[in-house]
Amino acid sequence: xxxxxxxxxxxxxxxxxxxxxxxxxxxxxxxxxxxxxxxxxxxxxxxxxxxxxxxxxxxxxxxxxxxxxxxxxxxxxxxxxxxxxxxxxxxxxxxxxxxxxxxxxxxxxxxxxxxxxxxxxxxxxxxxxxxxxxxxxxxxxxxxxxxxxxxxxxxxxxxxxxxxxxxxxxxxxxxxxxxxxxxxxxxxxxxxxxxxxxxxxxxxxxxxxxxxxxxxxxxxxxxxxxxxxxxxxxxxxxxxxxxxxxxxxxxxxxxxxxxxxxxxxxxxxxxxxxxxxxxxxxxxxxxxxxxxxxxxxxxxxxxxxxxxxxxxxxxxxxxxxxxxxxxxxxxxxxxxxxxxxxxxxxxxxxxxxxxxxxxxxxxxxxxxxxxxxxxxxxxxxxxxxxxxxxxxxxxxxxxxxx
Amino acid sequence: xxxxxxxxxxxxxxxxxxxxxxxxxxxxxxxxxxxxxxxxxxxxxxxxxxxxxxxxxxxxxxxxxxxxxxxxxxxxxxxxxxxxxxxxxxxxxxxxxxxxxxxxxxxxxxxxxxxxxxxxxxxxxxxxxxxxxxxxxxxxxxxxxxxxxxxxxxxxxxxxxxxxxxxxxxxxxxxxxxxxxxxxxxxxxxxxxxxxxxxxxxxxxxxxxxxxxxxxxxxxxxxxxxxxxxxxxxxxxxxxxxxxxxxxxxxxxxxxxxxxxxxxxxxxxxxxxxxxxxxxxxxxxxxxxxxxxxxxxxxxxxxxxxxxxxxxxxxxxxxxxxxxxxxxxxxxxxxxxxxxxxxxxxxxxxxxxxxxxxxxxxxxxxxxxxxxxxxxxxxxxxxxxxxxxxxxxxxxxxxxxx
Numbered sequence: 001x002x003x004x005x006x007x008x009x010x011x012x013x014x015x016x017x018x019x020x021x022x023x024x025x026x027x028x029x030x031x032x033x034x035x036x037x038x039x040x041x042x043x044x045x046x047x048x049x050x051x052x053x054x055x056x057x058x059x060x061x062x063x064x065x066x067x068x069x070x071x072x073x074x075x076x077x078x079x080x081x082x083x084x085x086x087x088x089x090x091x092x093x094x095x096x097x098x099x100x101x102x103x104x105x106x107x108x109x110x111x112x113x114x115x116x117x118x119x120x121x122x123x124x125x126x127x128x129x130x131x132x133x134x135x136x137x138x139x140x141x142x143x144x145x146x147x148x149x150x151x152x153x154x155x156x157x158x159x160x161x162x163x164x165x166x167x168x169x170x171x172x173x174x175x176x177x178x179x180x181x182x183x184x185x186x187x188x189x190x191x192x193x194x195x196x197x198x199x200x201x202x203x204x205x206x207x208x209x210x211x212x213x214x215x216x217x218x219x220x221x222x223x224x225x226x227x228x229x230x231x232x233x234x235x236x237x238x239x240x241x242x243x244x245x246x247x248x249x250x251x252x253x254x255x256x257x258x259x260x261x262x263x264x265x266x267x268x269x270x271x272x273x274x275x276x277x278x279x280x281x282x283x284x285x286x287x288x289x290x291x292x293x294x295x296x297x298x299x300x301x302x303x304x305x306x307x308x309x310x311x312x313x314x315x316x317x318x319x320x321x322x323x324x325x326x327x328x329x330x331x332x333x334x335x336x337x338x339x340x341x342x343x344x345x346x347x348x349x350x351x352x353x354x355x356x357x358x359x360x361x362x363x364x365x366x367x368x369x370x371x372x373x374x375x376x377x378x379x380x381x382x383x384x385x386x387x388x389x390x391x392x393x394x395x396x397x398x399x400x401x402x
Numbered sequence: 403x404x405x406x407x408x409x410x411x412x413x414x415x416x417x418x419x420x421x422x423x424x425x426x427x428x429x430x431x432x433x434x435x436x437x438x439x440x441x442x443x444x445x446x447x448x449x450x451x452x453x454x455x456x457x458x459x460x461x462x463x464x465x466x467x468x469x470x471x472x473x474x475x476x477x478x479x480x481x482x483x484x485x486x487x488x489x490x491x492x493x494x495x496x497x498x499x500x501x502x503x504x505x506x507x508x509x510x511x512x513x514x515x516x517x518x519x520x521x522x523x524x525x526x527x528x529x530x531x532x533x534x535x536x537x538x539x540x541x542x543x544x545x546x547x548x549x550x551x552x553x554x555x556x557x558x559x560x561x562x563x564x565x566x567x568x569x570x571x572x573x574x575x576x577x578x579x580x581x582x583x584x585x586x587x588x589x590x591x592x593x594x595x596x597x598x599x600x601x602x603x604x605x606x607x608x609x610x611x612x613x614x615x616x617x618x619x620x621x622x623x624x625x626x627x628x629x630x631x632x633x634x635x636x637x638x639x640x641x642x643x644x645x646x647x648x649x650x651x652x653x654x655x656x657x658x659x660x661x662x663x664x665x666x667x668x669x670x671x672x673x674x675x676x677x678x679x680x681x682x683x684x685x686x687x688x689x690x691x692x693x694x695x696x697x698x699x700x701x702x703x704x705x706x707x708x709x710x711x712x713x714x715x716x717x718x719x720x721x722x723x724x725x726x727x728x729x730x731x732x733x734x735x736x737x738x739x740x741x742x743x744x745x746x747x748x749x750x751x752x753x754x755x756x757x758x759x760x761x762x763x764x765x766x767x768x769x770x771x772x773x774x775x776x777x778x779x780x781x782x783x784x785x786x787x788x789x790x791x792x793x794x795x796x797x798x799x800x801x802x803x804x
Contacts, residue, residue, distance in 0.1 A: 018660060020481050024653040030648050038636040048636045078421050126653045160700045165710065234440040236691030243692065245431050252424040260422060286685045287692050289638030 009239030029066045034293035050214030056300020067301040081295035086261040087246040090268020105170030116142035116332025144179025145172040146358025168353035179360045184259040190373040239283040249357045299366045307377045325385045348400040356393040361386045431468045436695035458702020461481045469703040478544030483697035488663040489648040490668020510738045518544035520733025546581025547574040548760025570755035583609045586661040592775040622670030705785045709778045720779030725785045731803040750802040758795040763788045
């Protein structure tokens with residue numbers, strides 16, 4: 001529990017008041033950037049999260065310098081933001097629906113994970129001479145399609161319920177799960193500082209095993225859990241009980257050496273199958289609205305885009321790497337359209353629909369830069385990749401659906 | 403912004419992962435204590451907050467030692483909890499209703515602030531030889547009746563809408579405002595470490611002036627603010643915009659040397675007069691459910707009841723002080739019934755109805771102990787005072803209403 005040496009006083013004088021004022025100021029900047037960025041983005045038909053990210057860059061180290069991501073409180077608040085985000089993503093997923101869209105979506109998902117990972121990691125290692133750990137990390141960051149952004153773009157072009165739309169969404173949900181497992185694996189590798197086949201196997205088993213056991217035990221325990229929730233009489237009954245469930249699984253995940261977000265995601269998947277799903281989603285939304293923007297703005301704020309200055313000869317390699325990552329990210333997903341079998345579908349639409357990266361890609365960038373695995377230029381290149389793939393998806397998708 | 407020397411990594415290995423795990427563990431303990439305590443309390447017809455406080459004592463330094471209140475993150479989270487609590491209390495208040503219940507309630511409120519303050523501070527200084535600053539702080543902690551607890555108890559005995567009930571609620575709202583102003587004043591004094599008439603005047607003027615200006619400017623700005631909110635299109639529009647308003651006023655309050663909670667309370671009072679009041683209350687509730695229990699559990703957890711051990715001769719004076727504070731708290735409020743004028747009412751009921759202390763009393767104890775103004779025995783005595791006055795109110799009120 002005792003994380004820090006300097007004691008903080010509560011609401012009081014001296015250092016304590018200064019720290020509260022500092023936190024309040026940081027929150028004011030974060031929420032202003034988040035709202036302003038989100039509102040500007042949706043007005044030009046882009047996802048709100050992109051605006052939050054860009055405005056985060058603007059108020060952060062690359063811009064005004066109002067937020068540098070060096071406040072311990074804001075950092076942990078952002079970590080809780082990711083945990084709540086993954087809890088919400090899990091809650092909005094549908095295990096049964098996933099099994100229904102079935103084999104086509106699964107093939108698209110696996111191809112869409114393997115291809116960009118192989119292209120990205122291989123290219124970084126063999127063309128650019130990047131070390132194996134950062135190359136694996138950056139390659140892994142290319143794997144997860146953003147469910148939120150993809151669904152939003154499909155809805156915008158009114159193709160959410162087409163065959164192509166269903167396959168894309170199914171595959172996006174699956175590669176989100178794969179992406180979160182991969183994150184648990186690569187950040188396990190990153191913390192050990194080397195890649196040994198035995199360890200990789202161990203971390204994969206821990207991550208997958210945790211997810212399977214958590215979901216299995218969770219599904220078994222859910223009815224008892226709901227009986228307890230129904231007996232509660234105080235404010236915040238369902239919300240706090242469910243949050244305890246999610247934080248509990250997140251805590252167990254960290255204790256067994258996996259990722260907290262894996263636990264939160266599993267908790268969401270389990271509670272999504274209960275009859276309280278809708279009520280919980282509604283209660284969780286305001287809480288997510290408060291916590292999640294802290295993460296997205298902070299990812300942008302901590303990104304030093306200055307390391308990709310085109311006018312600085314030293315930075316040109318970083319820029320070339322960024323262009324390569326964007327290429328690998330786009331090609332690696334567009335090829336997924338080729339593996340679709342069965343009745344004829346718009347293969348280009350499926351490939352293009354898988355292109356936008358979002359939350360999970362940003363989580364990779366955030367974790368990678370905070371743990372020191374990703375050098376600043378690679379971190380900045382990943383952020384640029386997320387921004388560019390998300391910017392290009394809506395116009396490209398309109399084009400291929402024509 | 404940079405509060406702490408030790409850098410924390412995001413979701414990553416080593417110290418960072420440990421800190422996230424530590425925060426997750428603390429949150430698990432806090433929410434479990436809060437739910438368990440709240441649920442047990444309401445089952446024996448006591449307010450939930452009392453159960454949270456008692457369970458907080460149980461898991462804290464006086465009990466299991468699971469939470470010691472020494473984690474910087476949890477401390478600041480608790481501070482944000484009080485800010486959100488006061489924003490919510492402000493939002494649930496009604497300026498116009500306050501003006502309507504009028505002079506009787508105002509007289510009860512002022513008497514109910516002056517009498518326990520004079521009794522408590524005077525007694526501590528002249529009977530027990532306590533220094534002027536801690537005596538003023540402890541006396542001030544006796545002033546605020548708990549709106550939440552009082553309303554709840556009146557509803558339980560079905561007298562909320564009686565004349566007595568209306569006077570009690572009106573007076574409770576007013577003395578909450580007085581209490582928060584007094585808190586701003588005494589913690590300003592505490593941070594300066596001495597009492598000088600000129601300074602007292604300055605702090606009172608700053609606190610009252612801030613509240614008046616914030617409400618006046620806020621009422622003027624509210625229509626423009628609502629026009630902006632209505633134009634927003636992204637998730638969390640009303641909630642985050644309103645939170646920005648509250649955090650902004652809280653920040654300004656800290657910057658001008660007053661209390662953050664005063665700003666949050668003013669923001670709540672202003673937004674309570676808009677047509678979005680109900681929607682905002684509904685959206686804010688889950689957020690308050692997440693933040694506020696951290697404060698109440700932490701106040702309990704940090705209280706060292708061990709300093710009031712009746713079997714330790716050294717602690718006997720602390721115990722006597724606690725008994726004196728309870729007496730001053732009860733007598734100081736019961737006498738308020740005597741000042742009621744106009745048509746005959748149940749004077750005993752009004753006096754007894756003002757007895758329960760709650761949130762604001764706990765805020766005094768929290769601020770006082772964190773700032774080092776209150777010695778542990780006086781801090782523990784205040785917590786005991788809050789617990790005892792709240793425990794005794796329901797049966798006493800049933801008795802006098804008979």
